[in-house]
Amino acid sequence: MLDSLSDEWRVARLERLGLKEDPFKLSADPRYLYLGPEHLAVYRQAQGVISRRRGLALITGDMGMGKSSLARRLYDVYAAEEGLDICYIHTAAFKSAMDAARQISNALGVPPQRSFQRQMEGLERMMADAFTANRNVVVLLDDAQLMVAEALEVIHRLYNFDYDAKVVQILAFGQSEMTALFEPNKAVNARVFVRLVLPPLTLSSALQMVIFRLRVAGRNEALIDDDAFELLYERSGGVPREIIRLCALSTDTLLQSDDTVISLDVVREVVKA
Numbered sequence: 001m002l003d004s005l006s007d008e009w010r011v012a013r014l015e016r017l018g019l020k021e022d023p024f025k026l027s028a029d030p031r032y033l034y035l036g037p038e039h040l041a042v043y044r045q046a047q048g049v050i051s052r053r054r055g056l057a058l059i060t061g062d063m064g065m066g067k068s069s070l071a072r073r074l075y076d077v078y079a080a081e082e083g084l085d086i087c088y089i090h091t092a093a094f095k096s097a098m099d100a101a102r103q104i105s106n107a108l109g110v111p112p113q114r115s116f117q118r119q120m121e122g123l124e125r126m127m128a129d130a131f132t133a134n135r136n137v138v139v140l141l142d143d144a145q146l147m148v149a150e151a152l153e154v155i156h157r158l159y160n161f162d163y164d165a166k167v168v169q170i171l172a173f174g175q176s177e178m179t180a181l182f183e184p185n186k187a188v189n190a191r192v193f194v195r196l197v198l199p200p201l202t203l204s205s206a207l208q209m210v211i212f213r214l215r216v217a218g219r220n221e222a223l224i225d226d227d228a229f230e231l232l233y234e235r236s237g238g239v240p241r242e243i244i245r246l247c248a249l250s251t252d253t254l255l256q257s258d259d260t261v262i263s264l265d266v267v268r269e270v271v272k273a
Helices: 001-015 036-051 065-077 097-107 116-132 151-159 176-182 203-218 226-236 240-255 264-273
Strands: 056-060 084-090 136-141 168-175 192-196
Touching: 036 056, 036 065, 036 168, 036 192, 056 065, 056 176, 065 084, 065 136, 065 168, 084 097, 084 264, 097 116, 097 151, 116 136, 116 151, 136 151, 151 168, 151 176, 168 176, 203 226, 226 240, 226 264, 240 264
Parallel strands: 056 168, 056 192, 084 136, 136 168
Antiparallel strands: none
16 A cells, blocks of 8 residues: 555646656566667668678677667567568577577577487577578677687577578677687677777767657656766766666755756755765
8 A cells, every 4th residue: 555655646746747657667567668860870781780790790789878778679570571580589698608508599489409419409500490491590699708618609609601692690689708708719709790889978969868858758857967967977977777777876865855957956866865
């Protein structure tokens, strides 16, 4: 009952601010995905890897930079596209080559096998059938920095099995240490078509992201005054997730007052906590 009353109170307070819902939820909601110029450039290049069958791409970025959101957006965009088989493995923490082969096979609908060799043969057979049917196979690996080096053998095998066009496009998303995972494996590293980096947002892009989220939630006016936002941005380091977190904390503080705009004092209180 207490939780229900608390929720009702929060909804009422948000409505007072002209918001139909919380604009700064940390959960992944595709409606709130904002791609500023920096991230849109990476997204377009990732699309090019898929549509032009370029093979292997590495997309790196620090924690909270939006790698998973980008990977999910690519999956959502291409999942319904004809002539394309796509899978998204949200945590590619493969513990061995066999684990990698099985998880990728399972995601693509290839039956499990008892040995690595048979599993790879099944995966390769699926690739051959896809090529014959002129289908593009796309594998999105998120948190790929968590896989063991041995798992790269699967990627090596898939790119040794090739025709005049890349049968499979693998896009690996991970933190910066993912680069150190690939570099020692010269055979796989040489297969990388492009290395993309998600940079921090500029002040302008961060502001546009916040304005975008407010509009989705129903408010067209600014919610944070300029000085307050500059401090918030400075403390966030331009990391999208941190910007949203600080905005959420600032909004929570605002809801407990009668003010309608987040002031510099509110943000100072939040970043000090």
